[in-house]
Amino acid sequence: MEQIWLSPPHMGGEEATNVAEAFTSNWIAPVGPHIHAFEQQIAQYVGTEGCVAVNSGTAAIHLALQVLNVQPNDVVLCQSFTFAATAFPIVYCEAKPIFIDSETDTWNMDPVLLKQCIEDCLQKGTKPKAIIVVHLYGMPAKMHAIMSIANQYNIPVIEDAAEALGSQYENHQCGSLGNIGIFSFNGNKIITTSGGGALVSNNTYWLQKAAYLATQAKDATPFYQHQTIGFNYKLSNVLAGIGCGQMQVLNDRIYSRRNIYHQYQMALANDERIAFLNEPANCYSNRWLTTILLPSAVSGANEAIRKTLAAQKIECRLLWKPLHEQPVFQSYQRYTNGVSNQLFERGLCLPSGSNLSESQFSYIIYAFKKALDAVC
Template structure:
């Protein structure tokens, strides 16, 4: 059996080790320290747009704190893109709120502005104006920022921008992760860069950042004794992991370039296979191509490709199963047009790591071409 080709594995540059060594040498091992501050500054300098960044233990914790900071609580409703990973939706339940799932559009696979407005109007007619909208840049492709935010502004509903998969992507030359009233990033092991586990909350309001850090460090009040007047969380990123992040930030642009090169390799390799389609970037969109995804004519063909590659020790995965199909959210309200269901049936994520070799890429493309010749 040939070596495993992973879907999206961590990719260290070698630059991380000096930061980690420094954390050990100076005994900054706790979830605070100079690398946490430095990592936040590195991200702020990269995103620009006068952002303020709070480094946290995960993208999920960032969404959770974002919802708290947007005053989402028991009995509230939050609109959430259905075509996403469960971490986008789970924090809604943490707050005792109800997710309202909205389907995708075909251009970017992200939240459909038309269905979004239908959902808002219907929830308002039922006496439940949504407290927030969670909109996701799926697989690094920006959502329809202008359309979504125009609707959100018209109904005075804040947007929590889930940019977990989109660090390095841009919309009209502005970095994703800067569009929301609150935005989040993820540095999980499979992301464009990683801190092993980690995430960040992004805002343009220093007071929101300070409140996020306060809540993320157990909401300890300023007092000699341990005094708490708010419920807090253990959500701060450690100085050691932040050191990894600082080394990763130095190679972020290279990682984006490598992932985009993977996508171009696949697109060029399959240009003569009519059964394989890709989602192109609309004008003004720039995707980091975190994962390279293809669309096939049917679930049968998708599964045929997936199982044939699995037999060759090549990892692939269907596109995210929509949240409205998940058993845990079976009773949640949903506003559907069929797009995300169709994408799930026909879509497949191909190996996309920035550390893929030419030999590995050719193994993947050769296996898929062989499937269609069989």
């Protein structure tokens, strides 16, 4: 059996043609027709006014914070249960993250803690500059509650939908529910440009500002003149060609990932040692990764299983270590309830690639059950 990866790239067919076209037309640059097409396709799919394609999801978050004018010492409220790239850009801005723990229904930002944190900040005379909520593993956060709190206190919301392209909350696409949304097209995401990202919004001023900042903040002068600090964040036209090809197969990829989740659920249905993350009634997850929880009574079961499967060429991964537990973020405030710590201790991500074959799936299930019996 060949190595089974957690979430490998899965090309559709048109990508190589588009890349060849970029070569033929010599648009080997961070400008060109594929970029424009890719941006239009994303905005249309998500249902936003526009889109700015950039070279990573991290860059998109950084731009979102810049667009919202986040300054040194500003406070930004950030989901704690996520990948560090959600919060790194807050520190690039020299602002201060406050980490907010999760609720158990979606594993995303807990609206109760969010409200408590905002009220405490206001009482101390600080109004948070932005909220970053994440739709982790593709599962939409409780956006209704989060947006009504954010609107009540007039704080803009950035949706980190890096893992959630195609996920929906109350029939609206993730990324279009807050004030600014971001996506990642890193190699492990549901669709990929090898590396890339996007910022979406309904606010045309913010979209223009993001595009301007992403291209070195050039004034409209015949020479290079700059009145503000810019960034070199635009996506390459070559990679946008891959993105256009991938957009054609996005719905197929979502179908496959959701199907893989259901297969795992069926294969392990009668096993009381395992809990799945169910989809709340108003949520439609792209099921980027299938995640499970193992019994809390057996400490280290997730890592033991991960190691056993790795030896059999099956890549699994522990869930994200909460950011409030990361050494690099120890000096920042946090609002915790123990949920993300529990998830980290008990959770495991299973191979979820949309190109997983039936024989690979059977091999994983066989190896997983054996590994589970050995530890629990």
